[in-house]
Amino acid sequence: MAALEPRPSAWGGLNRVLDTPAKRGTAIGAILVVMAVAPFVFGPYATVILTNSLLYVILALGLNVVVGYAGLLDLGYAAFFAVGAYSVGILTTEFGWNFWATIPVAVCAAVFAGIIIGGPTLRLRSDYLAIVTLGFGEIVRISARNLKITGAASGISGIEQPWLFGWHIATPNDFYYVFLALAIIGILVSVRLSNSRLGRAWLYVRHDEDAAEAMGINRVRVKLAAYVIGAIYGSIGGAFFAVNLTAISPESFSFRQSTLFLMAVILGGMGKIPGVILGAFIVVLAPELLRDLGSFRLLIFAVGLLLIMLFRPSGIWPVRSR
Amino acid sequence: MTLANLLAQQLVNGLVLGSFYALVALGYTMVFGVVKLLNFAHGDLYMVGGFVGFLALSLVAGTLGVGWLGVAAAILLSMLAVGSLGVVIERIAYAPMLKAPRLSILITALAVSLVLQNAVLTLTNGQIIPFSPKLGFAGVNLGGVFINYKQMALAGTAALLMLGLEFFFTRTQYGRAMRAVSVDKDMCELMGIDVNRVIAVTFFAGSALAAAAGTMAGAYYGSIWYFMGFLIGLKAFTAAVIGGIGSIPGAMLGGLILGLLESFGTQIPGIGSEWKDVFSFSVLILVLVFKPTGLLGKSEQERM
């Protein structure tokens, strides 16, 4: 019933064009078909780029729960990415575990880290939280670089690629479909969360913390839920990243990486799933297209971010006009 | 070297390091007091200060040489230039965002920081640029501890700047206005104080101090790099928090404490220089969790 539909749909401005469920279904179907045949149509190089984009989609969706839904500025998200990747790396190479068995461990490690860091700090004001998360990200990266068990500066290599019911997931095409599946799951989970009691609670806390408390909402617990869910997305992304590349090193988990994830969330349209997906693709594809410009393209991103914040904070994704 | 000598040497190192942290922390805390924003780009202003100082030194090299006089001139020029840059940034990026949700202005500050970093990265191609004025290695020997003139000049300049700031706060009209605005901005507007002008002056002063620290750091450590602001920004924030965010004496105290903590901390077996930063960040997190108001800060009362 339209009267009870709580919020303008996630499609934003495209709602005018895609105004019936049938049209929306067709659009999604078309996209899925294109994604399904992409490796055969666009060739191996494009496949690798798309796989990377899908990885960013997963991570951006996770960070979107933290930043876009709950409104917490997390500047150290790469830490959870690292936790997932190193859990897999260490358990498979040092202890010979089966990849699939390491996933629960990676997730638990991320949840644990999220609770340890988030628990005491999420009640701080947002500026402090931003810096604390940044500090945490750095602590994880420096620890990875210094400790023997994480392979110090050279990291971990020779990570075995997994088998699933007789299918050896090893080629770029294989990983493309794995990441595509993960991205789809990630999207469904995000959609369900945003339309739930918890998803609403994030918005209440984000828009007016004190009023939310007055309505009986435990804001620290609500924020912690967002932070931990974000951590889970991050670590799963990291786990599959590790077996895709078969080698990981501390450089992949720096502050620069955290800012790239953040840019993916914000550029496309923070808080809206299509926007976040778009942002992820922009962040991965733009450097490919702007290849010749070298480090100049980072400057372009940064300027882009600044311009977006000043002039179009809702992001690039079209916004429904009211 | 005897233990006493070692400790004394670390004391000197700690104080020198602490002076840098204090100078940068002051800028953080002043801006926070006046606009209630942690200027994320502050560390990068330190970095830009180092580069501008380098350029300024090349500029005056012909007339003033590259010795003490040249460096002093470079510091002054850098302070002026970067101070102005700070005001420009405030007007362009922060002023329009003051009424926006908190998250937006934080992201904007991050964006400014990234713009500054990446601009310098692009211009320098990421290289570490040597910055070597001719300041010599002479110094004095106090009972087995060697303090070179550079260190004394550094600590001395920092102290001078901080004294100047203290004077500015307590004796001048602008200083008093700044303190008033940090207590109640809206009331100040009603009382006819030009709040925008006060904010601009605050940003100028804070950025100038960071620039001075950046130029001195470049000259002292001998090099400048596009990423040097990142770490100092975090450390300076830690210092400001230790001393109590919003408190000027707190920033000075916090800076010195952090410098000393780092100096002595690295002597603890197990914490080598690789773990120095983890040590500082852990201090930051512990302080924020257990005593967020720091040593001299005022506790915030919930407003309804």
Added chain:
Amino acid sequence: MTETLLKLSDVSLGFAGNAVLQQVDFDVAAGSIASLIGPNGAGKTSLFNCITGFYKPQSGRIEFDGTALLPLKPFQVTRTGIARTFQNLRLFRQMSVIENVMSGQHCRTKAGAIGAILHLPSQRREERAIRDHAAECLRFVGIAEAEWAREATTLAYGHQRRVEIARALATEPKLLLLDEPAAGLTRGEKLDLITLIGRIRDERGVAVLLIEHDTSLVMRLSERVSVLDHGIMIAEGTPKEIQTNPRVIEAYLGAEDAEAALAL
């Protein structure tokens, strides 16, 4: 004799040397309508904030329905059965009317992330219940269904005030604290408000405590009126008693029309 629902004993609150509340004793009976009046700055909103847990008084006790409120955090206070509205109207921006009211049901429900992700039947049932409950509260305060999907802050001012009351009612309180609910309302809207508050007591059995400056409204509505002046409770009683109390008249004498202020 109806039971005492809320009881403040000897509550004192001070900020930076200013005494905001001084040894205040105050209680509200279950299912009654009580009002708190007093000149500006008397400490009325501060009293509300102490009750709801946003301010911590330096001394004293606050008991509600057998529970000590002082050690509780604000969200816990709400869960014991106290809800409030705000002087400056704090609806959640960029969210619809019905979503605003649904926030009240958060503390009475429990579906978490797992239930949401797996779309469990229990979660779906609970979502429907939340929506239905919010709808019922909106109907109760008289907001038309056509408005429910609109962004809450786009409604007419008087309607927004009612939405805020609906939101507070959605928490299923035993006591409703209304902070200046009549501020900015037209005469007709004030009469509607009086009716609404009466219905809240009669049909839902919820006790209501108002802070209000419109004393004629207070006198018409309240069973009991308490007067706060400079943090001190100077009088308590029925509206008739308060209107003829010399201390009260004196406290208001500074205002331009003390007689009109007391609706004599």
